Amino acid sequence: MSVSMLSVFVFGAFVVATSADTQVGLGAKVLVFPYETDFSYVTLMPLKDMALKAFTLCLRMATELPEERQIILFAYRTADYDELNVWREKDGRISFYMSGDGAFFHLPPLGTFRTSLCLTWESVTGLTAFWVDGKRSTYQVYKPGHSIRPKGTILLGQDPDKHLGGLEALQSFVGELTDVNMWDFVLSRSMIQAWHYGHKVPEGNIFNWATIEYELNGNVMVVDDD
Amino acid sequence: MSVSMLSVFVFGAFVVATSADTQVGLGAKVLVFPYETDFSYVTLMPLKDMALKAFTLCLRMATELPEERQIILFAYRTADYDELNVWREKDGRISFYMSGDGAFFHLPPLGTFRTSLCLTWESVTGLTAFWVDGKRSTYQVYKPGHSIRPKGTILLGQDPDKHLGGLEALQSFVGELTDVNMWDFVLSRSMIQAWHYGHKVPEGNIFNWATIEYELNGNVMVVDDD
Amino acid sequence: MSVSMLSVFVFGAFVVATSADTQVGLGAKVLVFPYETDFSYVTLMPLKDMALKAFTLCLRMATELPEERQIILFAYRTADYDELNVWREKDGRISFYMSGDGAFFHLPPLGTFRTSLCLTWESVTGLTAFWVDGKRSTYQVYKPGHSIRPKGTILLGQDPDKHLGGLEALQSFVGELTDVNMWDFVLSRSMIQAWHYGHKVPEGNIFNWATIEYELNGNVMVVDDD
Numbered sequence: 001m002s003v004s005m006l007s008v009f010v011f012g013a014f015v016v017a018t019s020a021d022t023q024v025g026l027g028a029k030v031l032v033f034p035y036e037t038d039f040s041y042v043t044l045m046p047l048k049d050m051a052l053k054a055f056t057l058c059l060r061m062a063t064e065l066p067e068e069r070q071i072i073l074f075a076y077r078t079a080d081y082d083e084l085n086v087w088r089e090k091d092g093r094i095s096f097y098m099s100g101d102g103a104f105f106h107l108p109p110l111g112t113f114r115t116s117l118c119l120t121w122e123s124v125t126g127l128t129a130f131w132v133d134g135k136r137s138t139y140q141v142y143k144p145g146h147s148i149r150p151k152g153t154i155l156l157g158q159d160p161d162k163h164l165g166g167l168e169a170l171q172s173f174v175g176e177l178t179d180v181n182m183w184d185f186v187l188s189r190s191m192i193q194a195w196h197y198g199h200k201v202p203e204g205n206i207f208n209w210a211t212i213e214y215e216l217n218g219n220v221m222v223v224d225d226d
Numbered sequence: 227m228s229v230s231m232l233s234v235f236v237f238g239a240f241v242v243a244t245s246a247d248t249q250v251g252l253g254a255k256v257l258v259f260p261y262e263t264d265f266s267y268v269t270l271m272p273l274k275d276m277a278l279k280a281f282t283l284c285l286r287m288a289t290e291l292p293e294e295r296q297i298i299l300f301a302y303r304t305a306d307y308d309e310l311n312v313w314r315e316k317d318g319r320i321s322f323y324m325s326g327d328g329a330f331f332h333l334p335p336l337g338t339f340r341t342s343l344c345l346t347w348e349s350v351t352g353l354t355a356f357w358v359d360g361k362r363s364t365y366q367v368y369k370p371g372h373s374i375r376p377k378g379t380i381l382l383g384q385d386p387d388k389h390l391g392g393l394e395a396l397q398s399f400v401g402e403l404t405d406v407n408m409w410d411f412v413l414s415r416s417m418i419q420a421w422h423y424g425h426k427v428p429e430g431n432i433f434n435w436a437t438i439e440y441e442l443n444g445n446v447m448v449v450d451d452d
Numbered sequence: 453m454s455v456s457m458l459s460v461f462v463f464g465a466f467v468v469a470t471s472a473d474t475q476v477g478l479g480a481k482v483l484v485f486p487y488e489t490d491f492s493y494v495t496l497m498p499l500k501d502m503a504l505k506a507f508t509l510c511l512r513m514a515t516e517l518p519e520e521r522q523i524i525l526f527a528y529r530t531a532d533y534d535e536l537n538v539w540r541e542k543d544g545r546i547s548f549y550m551s552g553d554g555a556f557f558h559l560p561p562l563g564t565f566r567t568s569l570c571l572t573w574e575s576v577t578g579l580t581a582f583w584v585d586g587k588r589s590t591y592q593v594y595k596p597g598h599s600i601r602p603k604g605t606i607l608l609g610q611d612p613d614k615h616l617g618g619l620e621a622l623q624s625f626v627g628e629l630t631d632v633n634m635w636d637f638v639l640s641r642s643m644i645q646a647w648h649y650g651h652k653v654p655e656g657n658i659f660n661w662a663t664i665e666y667e668l669n670g671n672v673m674v675v676d677d678d
Binding site for chain 3: 330331332333351352353358361362363364365366367414415416
């Protein structure tokens with residue numbers, strides 16, 4: 001967990017809570033959200049337009065937050081809609097929302113040890129599933145025919161209740177996030193398992209953690225993953 | 227997660243809730259029952275007469291249904307009798323009924339990740355056991371001397387309270403079912419473990435998933451297993 | 453699950469609830485106690501006198517009995533004393549009694565899948581421990597200096613409250629017992645682990661399952677272990 005080469009940015013992030021600069025590349029780095037805030041978040045810039053009819057979103061995370069605490073895990077919002085949000089709910093379920101009612105999954109609890117979590121969805125069938133440490137949940141059918149809209153904002157750490165605003169500390173992420181990758185298609189089981197084990201897979205064509213463009217806001221640390 | 231070559235059947239299943247046609251073969255396919263209904267089910271046609279003095283029934287399943295919800299896992303019914311039903315009970319036990327009172331087993335909970343489940347029974351001793359991911363439960367002695375009657379109907383997804391009727395949404399299966407195979411004899415431990423791990427075993431001589439004849443009714447999806 | 457060569461004994465056990473004959477050898481066989489009775493038990497004849505200053509007792513068992521149900525696992529009784537009883541208590545603890553107050557251990561729950569259980573004790577130190585699937589519990593010091601008395605009766609399946617009588621259905625064993633072996637000394641950790649994995653260890657010099665002399669009483673089935 002040495003802060004090594006990025007210590008300038010890290011301490012910059014501690015001190016300067018505004019006007020972030022865009023950084024590039026988080027390979028072998030972890031984002032540490034050290035405590036509950038309504039101002040710490042990381043904005044991600046996608047490699048392509050987010051008009052999506054299918055996707056795979058993968059990340060690794062760990063948290064010490066209590067079991068009954070709501071937690072935002074990923075938020076993509078356009079002006080009027082929560083286009084793609086992933087939550088841990090107060091009842092412990094993991095949920096996935098696109099513009100309205102969500103789909104809810106009973107998964108093993110998130111905790112202090114790292115969980116690898118992927119989410120797949122495709123519009124043509126509506127089939128969606130979470131993948132925990134490479135194991136697929138039961139499929140659910142969620143919003144077949146739907147499309148995700150482009151030109152929104154992608155946040156880690158906070159849920160924006162309106163476009164670029166309305167953050168709530170009690171929904172914030174506290175803990176570690178790393179290896180956030182996204183593809184505009186559904187990865188196969190063998191690819192998701194390979195990703196879980198850290199093997200080589202096709203690079204995320206929406207986000208690729210190693211080359212990702214991002215902005216740190218508030219108190220977020222970038223530390224070596226070890 | 228692609229629905230590939232069977233997309234015609236899938237969307238047929240979505241749209242047409244009546245007058246199913248017989249299909250053949252489900253190798254590498256999963257049946258997805260996406261939500262609670264009293265009209266979605268799959269009828270299986272056995273390769274031989276179901277007059278049975280012994281059997282092994284194997285399947286793989288996953289469900290997000292709450293723990294206290296009754297779930298039908300397999301139903302074979304003749305005009306007057308539930309000849310062979312497998313349930314998850316409200317108290318979480320897995321049960322096996324032949325024409326009357328059942329046998330109840332405390333097994334690890336069924337959930338969102340796939341469980342492989344086999345059931346063996348033979349009339350001469352009445353010895354019966356469930357096998358979860360290749361591990362045998364404690365034997366119980368259940369209806370020694372009994373015979374299962376032929377000429378009934380085999381359903382996945384619903385429990386018929388009378389022959390071909392009386393379906394209840396609150397007992398329906400929601401989730402995924404695959405690899406349903408049945409033999410008219412008791413497989414050995416090593417065969418059941420081989421089946422669990424996807425290795426080659428003698429083909430089911432009552433049902434063989436790869437060549438099974440079936441009819442989809444209501445909203446049941448056939449998707450690639452991955 | 454075939455009962456093969458022992459079917460004569462099995463059906464004998466079903467039909468004849470009295471005047472058992474002594475049988476020899478249970479290698480690769482399991483005793484199935486199919487339901488609660490106050491009359492089903494198996495008597496074991498030791499290879500030597502049971503005057504013991506140390507012992508190792510090993511067995512494999514599985515049960516579907518509810519968690520709060522008391523269960524006798526092994527009973528050795530002389531005219532006036534319960535010389536060596538092993539129980540699962542109502543509170544789930546596993547206990548060991550020699551002529552009076554017992555020693556109580558918190559072990560993983562016994563259930564439908566097989567558990568291998570060993571118990572070691574030696575008089576000189578009083579050190580005693582259970583071994584579950586080859587893993588030792590914390591040592592307790594229990595009755596240092598004590599001796600187990602010879603010339604009693606060894607029962608599986610029931611607890612005699614007096615010598616050869618006073619059986620209670622609500623304490624009876626229901627489930628499977630196999631591979632009961634006993635030595636008049638304390639086996640090493642590596643020997644107990646070897647036994648757990650089915651490797652070759654010194655033959656039990658008090659009981660050796662492969663060559664054991666036993667009598668079936670009431671409804672106890674002898675079935676192939678698979």
